[in-house]
Amino acid sequence: MRELDIKQLRDTVDELDAQLVQLLAQRMQGVEQIQSLKRLSGQACREAEREADIIRRIHSTGRRQGLDPDWLESLFRKLFEFSERFAREEVTP
């Protein structure tokens, strides 16, 4: 019985992982377009103020979902780093 429970829970987690990857791909597509526009107008790829706004928002939505804001923040800071690396064409989406 417990084996079955774990299997079902893992199936759910696997499905959520697949959705997360899809959402991350969509996010990167949006970021790619923003970065192209910024490049055209000579703007810096990183913007501390925009990042602070995003962090503030995810802190509050995360708290409402019962998630640790510090944990969420570290995830998003990784995403911003990845956006920058992507903008510098060091990685492919």
Ligand SMILES: O=C(O)C(=O)C[C@]1(C(=O)O)C=C[C@@H](O)C=C1
């Ligand atoms: O919103 C922007 O201006 C972006 O370039 C996207 C993004 C992000 O990944 O969310 C990436 C780098 C910036 O520092 C801030 C945000």
